Amino acid sequence: MENIITQILRFFSKKVLQKYKPEIIAITGSLGKTSAKEAISQMMASKYKIWQTKGNFNNQIGVPFTILGIDKSPKKSILGWINVFIKSSLLILITNKNYPKKIVVEMGADHVGDIEYLVDFINVSIGVLTKIAPVHLEFFKNLDNILKEKTKIFKNIPSDGWAVLNIDDEMLKKYKSNICNCNVMTYGIDVEADVWATDLQIIRKEHFVGTNFKIRYKGNIIPIFLPRALGKTQVYAFLAGACVALIHGMNLVEISILANKYFSPRGRTNLLKAINNANIIDDTYNSSPQAVKMAINLLFEIKEKEIIKGRSIVVLSDMLELGESSIEDHREIGKFIAENSISKIDYLFTTGDLAMHISESAILNGFDKNSLIHFEDKNKLINHLKSIIKDDDLILVKGSRGTKMELVVYEIMADRHLADNLLVSDWKDAL
Numbered sequence: 001m002e003n004i005i006t007q008i009l010r011f012f013s014k015k016v017l018q019k020y021k022p023e024i025i026a027i028t029g030s031l032g033k034t035s036a037k038e039a040i041s042q043m044m045a046s047k048y049k050i051w052q053t054k055g056n057f058n059n060q061i062g063v064p065f066t067i068l069g070i071d072k073s074p075k076k077s078i079l080g081w082i083n084v085f086i087k088s089s090l091l092i093l094i095t096n097k098n099y100p101k102k103i104v105v106e107m108g109a110d111h112v113g114d115i116e117y118l119v120d121f122i123n124v125s126i127g128v129l130t131k132i133a134p135v136h137l138e139f140f141k142n143l144d145n146i147l148k149e150k151t152k153i154f155k156n157i158p159s160d161g162w163a164v165l166n167i168d169d170e171m172l173k174k175y176k177s178n179i180c181n182c183n184v185m186t187y188g189i190d191v192e193a194d195v196w197a198t199d200l201q202i203i204r205k206e207h208f209v210g211t212n213f214k215i216r217y218k219g220n221i222i223p224i225f226l227p228r229a230l231g232k233t234q235v236y237a238f239l240a241g242a243c244v245a246l247i248h249g250m251n252l253v254e255i256s257i258l259a260n261k262y263f264s265p266r267g268r269t270n271l272l273k274a275i276n277n278a279n280i281i282d283d284t285y286n287s288s289p290q291a292v293k294m295a296i297n298l299l300f301e302i303k304e305k306e307i308i309k310g311r312s313i314v315v316l317s318d319m320l321e322l323g324e325s326s327i328e329d330h331r332e333i334g335k336f337i338a339e340n341s342i343s344k345i346d347y348l349f350t351t352g353d354l355a356m357h358i359s360e361s362a363i364l365n366g367f368d369k370n371s372l373i374h375f376e377d378k379n380k381l382i383n384h385l386k387s388i389i390k391d392d393d394l395i396l397v398k399g400s401r402g403t404k405m406e407l408v409v410y411e412i413m414a415d416r417h418l419a420d421n422l423l424v425s426d427w428k429d430a431l
Helices: 002-020 033-045 062-068 078-093 114-119 143-154 170-178 231-247 252-259 289-304 323-340 356-364 378-388 406-412 416-422
Strands: 023-028 050-052 102-106 124-129 162-166 183-188 195-205 208-217 220-227 270-273 279-283 312-316 347-351 372-375 394-398
Touching: 002 062, 002 078, 023 033, 023 114, 023 143, 033 050, 033 102, 033 124, 033 231, 033 252, 050 062, 062 078, 062 102, 114 143, 124 143, 124 231, 143 170, 162 170, 162 231, 183 231, 195 220, 195 231, 195 289, 208 231, 208 252, 220 231, 220 252, 231 252, 231 289, 279 289, 279 406, 289 312, 289 323, 289 394, 312 378, 323 356, 347 356, 347 378, 356 372, 372 378, 378 406, 394 406
Parallel strands: 023 102, 023 124, 050 102, 124 162, 162 183, 183 195, 279 394, 312 347, 312 394, 347 372
Antiparallel strands: 195 208, 208 220, 270 279
């Protein structure tokens, strides 16, 4: 049945795209694609009417939903699917004057062939590739296969289209020379790029803690401050948005003004208030070895600069879909924490079968066992956190989507009545 629905959605999407001919801006990558999608959407929405991927609608069913203007999946509702097909038919039969000129879509790839399936009926004008990382190795087996699949987003881009690449990624840096069918724009932090961010700092400015940096482009330099957005992850996302904005004729001054209103996606290094006047880095949307290290380094930076002066508490759950290297990847995180956490992490709490290897490895590599607890039960973890949180503590919470660590954030956040606006969109599923 799912395959039949997929083919019907493909048919409707193809017909709608042929009729309205919107510009498709597509984003993929192992990490950071949703943040990049949000940044690009925010910038494009300042000048154009757009549609964008909602939530995690980034697969063979979700991407057609965006093209067809479907905001919510009918799931198992037969009536709901009938309504989807009626709405799609009307888009073809009756011209909708409100159909957007630009659509920003996120394209995920869990298996070989996922991206190729989408670009075979969706004509991408601008393709953005954020990073290649060991995610979904259970299905891809190695990084070369991930690179091969992700770069298919550029497969059918026309000669006047654009490929936008994070040049800090070594694999993408080498791949850049293979793109000869369209224009290329690069962005980065660690190495000079077409759109280059330098002088990154986490600072407190007025009432906000955020990230301060400079953008350099074609000899021009302008300062940027992203309120509430923390660390490299969000800077990379903003740079991807800046590239697409520059391609569309916007200038750095306009981009800097948009930065003041920038907001990072929910569950991506968002700084929230916790009970007892503490602070939470909510990074619960997903997890991988590289993402965990980046989040911990972010916590280290905030503590070193004494922006938040209380204790540092790291709460980690399982990193899923890592394939054969899963146990070793969790052990590597434990080793990383032990080797880098002197005077930086006061407590390490883990939960989940795989995360147990983080705790064991941390202790083996010298982390103070009196400052570490592994909880088999998430509710016990929550109760313990509630009992120890003090004024100005900084609590990092991270885990893969399947671990539902947003429940931990919800239980210790100060403004629980704002959960629908602050937490990942499906947070209630964790209750």
